[in-house]
Amino acid sequence: MNILEELRWRGAINQQTDEEGLEELVSENKISLYCGVDPTGDSMHIGHLLPFMMMKRFELMGHHPYIVIGGGTGSIGDPSGRKTERQLQTMEQVQHNVDSLSSQAKKIFDSENISMVNNYDWLSKISLLDFLRDYGKLFNINTMLAKDVVASRLEAGISFTEFTYQILQSVDYYRLYKDHNIQLQVGGGDQWGNITAGIDMIHKIEGQDAKVYGLTIPLLLKADGTKFGKTAGGAVWLDPEKTSPYEFYQFWLNQDDRDVIKYMKLFTFMTQDEITSFEGKLKKAPEKREAQRKLAAEVTKFVHGIDGLESAEKITEVLFSGEIQKLTVKEARQAFSGVPSNEISSNPQNIVDLLINAKVDTSKRQAREDITNGAIRINGEKITDLNAVINPNNSFNGEFVIIRRGKKKYFLGKIK
Template identity: 40%
Template sequence: MAYTTGMTLASRSLIPICSKTFLSPLRVASLLSFPEKSSTTFFRRHQIHHLFSTSTTPLFSPVKCSTLETEVQAVSRPNVVDILQERGLLESVTSENLRSACSDPNVAPLKVYCGFDPTAESLHLGNLLGIIVLSWFQRCGHQAVGLIGGATGRVGDPSGKSLERPELDALTLEKNIAGIKNILVKILGGNASSYVIFNNYDWWKDMTMLDFLKKVGRFARVGVMMAKESVKKRLESEQGMSYTEFSYQLLQGYDFVHLLDKEGVNVQIGGSDQWGNITAGTDLIRKILQTEEAAYGLTFPLLLKNDGTKFGKSEDGAIWLSPSMLSPYKFYQYFFSVPDVDVIRFLKTLTFLSLDEIKIVEDEMRRPGYVPNSAQMKLAEEVTRFVHGEEGLKEAVKATEALRPGAETKLDWNLIERIAEDIPTCSLPIDRVSGVSIVDVSVSAGLFESKSAARRTLKQGGVYMNNERVDNENKRVEEEDIVEGKGLVLSSGKKNKVVIRIS
């Protein structure tokens, strides 16, 4: 949608107690034991953040409770806006009052939404920052809201696009919506009361054109709409802009109106390219609901590499968050390959490690004897765990270790089958493999373009069969080299690999 920790003691107030209690007595005691002065330091904020991260239960639950009440001292929530700013995850806010609102113990926890249009069956790395920012709000005691654009996805957001998106049929849209919902539930899940997911098709499907003009159109000013950066760029291009795309900002803007009015959702977040759409929403809220401070917008920077290019694309295309479209192994490998110049910044923006922990990693990188890619390994572990869970991380680490040239891990065919989805694969008859020289087999499999190239690499010690270095250029593939009689893995160096299936 495109529609993509300091704690202080405050005045006494009433906190409701119910079956889903906000805080266990142990956690209350530990939180209240911090002296008031400690709230001014980011170090303390992150100590308390770690307390959150050990449990999927949010500190302040948004669930509705019974009328039973007890008098305790209120504790302010960690200031999530400050945390985002310190980690490089804050671009702009529509009002600085959001800073106080997000941590004021006398203000109810915020409901914060990010939109995701169902343009594909899976979200991708470009959407991940939105989920991470939602999760930061969630971890600081607020409610995360995912909005799937079942209606806006039929229109297409022109922000950052040079061409109009192709129209998707209803069946594809439904499939995409289901896929995106599954990803959001998996990543934001744990405590169902800390997040909720909506589909904007639910309130757009019954709105007629006349309703739209009456409810929304009469409050919009064409001059303001034309001044939006996404609109100006498209109007200046040869392709121009359709009325459908031009109206997108009003659709997204009204989503905010509806969510605030009907669901109490009072914060919208998005990438920096969403500023125009987000402010369209706050403008409509001010005019339609006649309120100034009830709603806030927050944007975060786009995910860029050090050279200014977009981060999130590989040679094979988008970095998908769904394991059915990109395996946890390949997802892990993408982050493991991040350049040193980018890794610390990505540890701040893409993980929930404290800044103190990240500083330790940064210092280690400067010391003599630093093991190359240790920081990248930490980044890959943290992001893969967040997106794919512990099981996905275990699968990725196991495959990475098994495919490392010289690894002691014995390859089995089940593991080779899993990684075959992520590396080049070919099929050869048994008589072109068994008893044939490793040089000939590697050329037949496409690992090398010529026998001379294969021999040259072999002499340099760069050819591996099933992770074992081949030292003899006269080596022939033997029957026991074929894993379970089904195939083998050949490698040239650390990265170039091919799975050979016996046909």
């Protein structure tokens, strides 16, 4: 099975510029290919994960992927997927984001067989006159206006800056083809117009015999029709400081039965036999959620490493058992980062007063009732004595007190 057959089975291909030509190329050769990411922020999110998974799959089959960090294109702004102009970032902010994304990519793709380059290195060296004479002359305005990404912006308006983005991305492909013999560009479906523009430009310069191709990944929708990758809290980031390994793990663990096998094909490196086995387990006993646990484990390990996975699994198990005293301070921060929190005094205090101060209960009557009914746990310990005195400094380095009311409702008392 060649790489394209593998990708088809996984449902990872949306469009190709020349299916037969690319099939012949990868069947007979080990090729170089690329995928780009613009530094619009200082972290990638799971929307970036699928094309980079594709890069890794190519690498595992002996091909040579390049990750292009768009220090040049990122300073301009890609109009794709937007209804209005992007706010231009300062070059200092662009560089900060470039450094952050480069570090993140190196951590995820720790391999000598995957190269990283920054398109600022060649785009910044092109003068205005050279840009217009060498590249601008190759682009027909009517063709550019017909590209979906531009056409969708014409009513609201688009600046010349963003209008020229497809030329810059085309220059990227041309330079990578000339300097590194890169013959395939991979991107999201919204990049189709930019990818084909680059191929057209290369053919105009090098001739129609130049073997360059484009491939896009499908737009992912969940079974309920909503866009994949968004949560109530916003994007799911790859940076552990923005989305902790535990939160990342939980995102995958909570996937719908109807989606989990599809995501297993797209976001893991499991074999067909392994995935088929989990598909059978899902049909036989969906309540066990074995496929979801395997999916969460595989993707978390790929992004956050074995340490991140082990931490996420530990937190998950501890929260299920209620033995939160087993958590380290760092793990507790991850586990309870999203629960209601309020400041409390560091002084020892009566349990009833603590529940009021932490806004667990709104009245002392309700607090006393919760305590006597056995509904309150402080740092994992059930408290039923109305006269109990809680010293906030005794657990989690005196940073916070974790309060549970009932089976699942948690609160965080942050110590002043």
